[in-house]
Amino acid sequence: MASNVLAVPAETDPALPLADRELVLEHAASLILDAWRSFDRARPEQPVPGERQLQLLRAPLPGEGSSPRAALDAAADVLDVSLAQARPRFFAYIGSSGLEIGVLGDALMASHDVNVATSAGGADLLEAQTIRWLGEFLGFDPAAVGALAAGGTIANLTALTAARERAVPGCRSDGAAGRRLALYCSREAHYSVRRAAEVLGIGGRNVRAIPLDGARRMDPAACAEAIDADRRAGVVPVAVVATAGTTLTGAVDDLHALADLCEARDLWLHVDGAYGLPAAATERAGGLFRGLARADSATVDAHKWLYVPKACSVLLMHDLEALERAFSHEESYMLHGGRSLAVDHTLEYSRPLRGLKLWLAFTVHGADAIRHAVQRNLEQAQLLAALVDADPRFELLVAPQLSAVCFRHRAPAGIDADMHNAALAQAVAADGRILLASAELDGVTCLRACIVNHRTTETDVRAIPAVVADVADALLHARTADGAG
Numbered sequence: 308m309a310s311n312v313l314a315v316p317a318e319t320d321p322a323l324p325l326a327d328r329e330l331v332l333e334h335a336a337s338l339i340l341d342a343w344r345s346f347d348r349a350r351p352e353q354p355v356p357g358e359r360q361l362q363l364l365r366a367p368l369p370g371e372g373s374s375p376r377a378a379l380d381a382a383a384d385v386l387d388v389s390l391a392q393a394r395p396r397f398f399a400y401i402g403s404s405g406l407e408i409g410v411l412g413d414a415l416m417a418s419h420d421v422n423v424a425t426s427a428g429g430a431d432l433l434e435a436q437t438i439r440w441l442g443e444f445l446g447f448d449p450a451a452v453g454a455l456a457a458g459g460t461i462a463n464l465t466a467l468t469a470a471r472e473r474a475v476p477g478c479r480s481d482g483a484a485g486r487r488l489a490l491y492c493s494r495e496a497h498y499s500v501r502r503a504a505e506v507l508g509i510g511g512r513n514v515r516a517i518p519l520d521g522a523r524r525m526d527p528a529a530c531a532e533a534i535d536a537d538r539r540a541g542v543v544p545v546a547v548v549a550t551a552g553t554t555l556t557g558a559v560d561d562l563h564a565l566a567d568l569c570e571a572r573d574l575w576l577h578v579d580g581a582y583g584l585p586a587a588a589t590e591r592a593g594g595l596f597r598g599l600a601r602a603d604s605a606t607v608d609a610h611k612w613l614y615v616p617k618a619c620s621v622l623l624m625h626d627l628e629a630l631e632r633a634f635s636h637e638e639s640y641m642l643h644g645g646r647s648l649a650v651d652h653t654l655e656y657s658r659p660l661r662g663l664k665l666w667l668a669f670t671v672h673g674a675d676a677i678r679h680a681v682q683r684n685l686e687q688a689q690l691l692a693a694l695v696d697a698d699p700r701f702e703l704l705v706a707p708q709l710s711a712v713c714f715r716h717r718a719p720a721g722i723d724a725d726m727h728n729a730a731l732a733q734a735v736a737a738d739g740r741i742l743l744a745s746a747e748l749d750g751v752t753c754l755r756a757c758i759v760n761h762r763t764t765e766t767d768v769r770a771i772p773a774v775v776a777d778v779a780d781a782l783l784h785a786r787t788a789d790g791a792g
C-alpha cells in the first residue's frame with residue numbers, strides 16, 4: 308500500500324505532543340491557582356491593559372505556532388488586566404464568582420466535549436439529575452425537568468416560546484396570523500422579557516409594564532386588569548412573567564397572587580428568577596418566594612447566585628411536553644438513532660454539558676453550604692443597608708429584599724445630586740478598589756451594589772461605604788480646588 312497519500316505532514320497537526328501534555332497541564336493548573344490566590348484577597352486597584360498587552364493584542368494572525376506555555380502565560384496576562392467578576396469586591400451588575408469546582412467542571416466538560424443536543428448517554432442523565440436537584444433546592448419541584456441555557460435571556464426566551472405555543476397552538480408554523488399577543492411583567496422586569504417579545508413576534512410594545520406596589524413588586528390587581536382589558540379588546544395574553552428578584556433592587560413579585568390570577572385565567576406563569584431565585588432556598592428569604600411551585604416555568608442563572616462560572620442558566624419546568632410542542636421536529640439525518648430527546652426541548656442545538664459544573668458544586672459542597680453562602684450574602688446586604696442608613700453622608704433608597712443595595716452619596720448644597728452620584732460612580736470605577744454599578748431608580752441616579760459572591764467577606768462589604776466616602780471626598784475636594792483655581 309502506498310504510504311503517505313496525504314500531502315500535509317503529520318508534524319503540523321494541531322495537537323500537543325504527548326511528551327508535552329503533562330507539563331502544559333501542570334503549567335495551566337499553576338496559572339489557575341495563581342488566579343484563585345489573587346481572588347482570595349481584594350486587590351488594591353484594578354490594572355488596565357498596558358503597552359505589553361496592547362502590543363500582543365495588535366499582533367497579526369500567526370502562521371506558525373509557538374510554545375503553549377508562553378501562549379498560556381500571555382493569555383493569563385491579558386486576563387489579569389480584565390475585570391474579573393470573581394473578585395470579592397466586584398459589586399457591579401450581578402457577577403458570577405467562578406467557583407473553583409465549577410472551573411474544573413468546565414475544563415473536564417470541554418475535554419470530553421460531549422454534545423447534549425444528541426443523546427449523550429450518561430451526560431443526559433447527569434443534566435436531568437442536576438435539574439431535579441435544583442428544582443428540589445429551590446422548592447420548585449423535586450421532579451423538575453427543563454433545559455440548560457447560555458443565560459437567563461435564552462432561558463426566558465425558551466419558556467416564552469413554549470408559552471406562546473400554548474396560548475396560540477400552531478403559532479410556530481402559522482405565525483400569529485393577524486392575532487395580537489401580549490406579555491405582562493413588572494415595570495422593573497429585566498430587558499430580556501422585552502427581547503423575547505421582540506424575537507417571538509409578540510412585539511416589544513406589547514409587553515405590558517405593570518405598575519409596582521409599595522414594595523416594588525408588580526401589582527397583581529393591575530396585572531389582572533391589564534389582562535382582562537386585553538382579552539376584551541381581542542388581544543391574546545401569552546404569559547405573565549413574574550420577576551423573582553429584580554435586577555435593580557431585588558424585589559420579588561408576589562408569586563402566590565400571580566399564580567392565583569394566572570390559574571383563574573388559564574394563563575402561563577413564568578418566573579424570571581435569573582438573579583434572585585437561589586434565595587428561595589434560604590431561611591431568611593424563602594418566604595418571599597411562596598407560590599413558586601405553582602409557576603409553569605422558572606429561570607435561574609446558576610452563573611449568578613449559585614456561584615458557578617458562566618454560562619449556566621437553568622430553565623425549570625414541571626413537564627416537558629410544552630417544550631416539545633414548541634421545539635420538537637424530526638431530522639432525517641438522525642433517524643437511525645431514534646428520536647433525539649435533547650434537540651426537542653430547546654432553542655439551541657449543539658451545546659456543551661453546562662450542568663456539570665452545577666452538579667459538581669452540589670456534589671462537592673453539598674446543598675447546605677451553598678444555601679449558607681446565599682444566606683450570608685443576604686445578611687451582607689442587610690449589613691450594607693444598615694451601614695449606609697446610619698451614615699449621614701449616605702441615603703439608602705430602598706430596603707433590600709435580597710442582596711442588591713441602592714444608595715446615594717448626599718451632595719453638598721449647590722451640587723446636583725444626580726450629577727454628583729454619576730461622577731462618583733465613574734470615580735469609584737477609576738479608583739478600582741471596589742466596583743459598583745450606577746443605576747437609575749425612580750428617576751434619580753444612584754450607586755448599586757449587588758452581593759452574589761461566595762468570596763465576599765464582611766470586611767469587603769464594610770469597604771463599600773468607606774471607599775465611596777473616600778472617593779467622594781477627593782472628588783469634592785478636586786472640584787473646590789478647580790473652582791478656586
Ligand SMILES: *Cc1c(COP(=O)(O)O)cnc(C)c1O
Nearest residue numbers: 458459460497499554581582608
Ligand atoms: C441577569 C438577568 C437576566 C439575563 O440573564 P443573562 O444570563 O445575563 O442572559 C434576566 N433576568 C434577570 C432578572 C436577570 O437579573
